[in-house]
Amino acid sequence: MSAHExxxxxxxxxxxxxxxxxxxxxxxARWVTGFHQGSFSPCQLELAEGMRLELLQPPAGGGGFIAEHLARSAGAANPHHITFKVADIHAAKDLARAAGVRTILENLDNQWWKELFLHPKDTGLGFLVQLVQTELALDGNDEITAPGAVPCPWDEQPAAQNPSQRLDFIAGSIRDAARARLVLGTVLGAQITDLEDDPKTQLFSWPLGSGLVLRVNESIPPGLHALSFTDPSTPTPILDAGLLQALRGSGSRFEALGLDILTGQRAHAA
Incomplete structure (x- = not known):
C-alpha cells in the first residue's frame, strides 16, 4: 500500500x-499556517484528530489557476483537490501509470516536498487528487520562517468555547464504481467497504485521516458534495445506509466551502 493517509x-x-x-x-477549525505566494496563496486549518482543510486564494493582483477555477463557478467557493500523503511517490506514480492514470504537475526534485497530481480525466472522480511525499509535520513549526508566511487573519475563539469537530468522511458522487475502486484501491491503497444495504455506495478508508464515501449517480456530474462531522468526544459513527439517509436529511449548504455540511451530533451555527 503506497498511500497511508x-x-x-x-x-x-x-x-x-x-x-x-x-x-x-x-x-x-484552528489556524495552522498560511502563505502569500505569486500564483496563489494557501492556508491550512486543523480539525480534530489532525485532519486538515486547505483554503486556496487567488493572488491580490488577480489571475492564476485558482482565479480560473473560481471563474468556472461564477466566483463561488468550491472543492479543488484532495491530498494524500504517500510513503514513496515514485512507487505511487508507477502504480498510477500501470492503472492507466496519467500524472501531471509533477515536482519530484524538492527534498522536503515531492508532489504530483492524477489526471482528472483518467480518474473519473470529479475532483483533483494530489499525492505528496514529505517529512514535514505540517504543524506550523516547519513553515513559519518560510518566505511569505503570515499570521492568522481573524480572531480565533478559545478551544473550550469552540472545539474542533471531527471530519468523519467526505461524500461525493461517481459514475463508474470500477474506476473509483481502481484509482482509490489499487493506486492509493484504500480499504474498500461495500454497504450491503446500499449497493451503489462504497466507503474508501485509510489507517489515518478521513474516509471517502462515494455513491454511483449517473444523473449528476461526479465530484464532492458534502463533509460529515461529529463531536470528537462521541464515538465515531458506524456507517450504514440508515446513517447516510439520516445525515442527508441533516445537511445544510455551507457557502464558505461550496458544499453541504452533514452533522451527526452537532456543529456550531455559522
Missing part, C-alpha cells in the same frame, strides 16, 4: 478572511 481537502475560495473565519466559527 488522506491528509487534507483543499477548496478554492475568493478570500481567506471570509471563508476561514466562517470555517473556524462553524467547525472549530
Amino acid at each position: 488522506l491528509d487534507h481537502v483543499a477548496f478554492a475560495v475568493p478570500s481567506w478572511q471570509s471563508a476561514g473565519a466562517s470555517v473556524h466559527r462553524t467547525l472549530g
Whole structure:
C-alpha cells in the first residue's frame, strides 16, 4: 500500500478572511499556517484528530489557476483537490501509470516536498487528487520562517468555547464504481467497504485521516458534495445506509466551502 493517509481537502475560495473565519466559527477549525505566494496563496486549518482543510486564494493582483477555477463557478467557493500523503511517490506514480492514470504537475526534485497530481480525466472522480511525499509535520513549526508566511487573519475563539469537530468522511458522487475502486484501491491503497444495504455506495478508508464515501449517480456530474462531522468526544459513527439517509436529511449548504455540511451530533451555527 503506497498511500497511508488522506491528509487534507483543499477548496478554492475568493478570500481567506471570509471563508476561514466562517470555517473556524462553524467547525472549530484552528489556524495552522498560511502563505502569500505569486500564483496563489494557501492556508491550512486543523480539525480534530489532525485532519486538515486547505483554503486556496487567488493572488491580490488577480489571475492564476485558482482565479480560473473560481471563474468556472461564477466566483463561488468550491472543492479543488484532495491530498494524500504517500510513503514513496515514485512507487505511487508507477502504480498510477500501470492503472492507466496519467500524472501531471509533477515536482519530484524538492527534498522536503515531492508532489504530483492524477489526471482528472483518467480518474473519473470529479475532483483533483494530489499525492505528496514529505517529512514535514505540517504543524506550523516547519513553515513559519518560510518566505511569505503570515499570521492568522481573524480572531480565533478559545478551544473550550469552540472545539474542533471531527471530519468523519467526505461524500461525493461517481459514475463508474470500477474506476473509483481502481484509482482509490489499487493506486492509493484504500480499504474498500461495500454497504450491503446500499449497493451503489462504497466507503474508501485509510489507517489515518478521513474516509471517502462515494455513491454511483449517473444523473449528476461526479465530484464532492458534502463533509460529515461529529463531536470528537462521541464515538465515531458506524456507517450504514440508515446513517447516510439520516445525515442527508441533516445537511445544510455551507457557502464558505461550496458544499453541504452533514452533522451527526452537532456543529456550531455559522
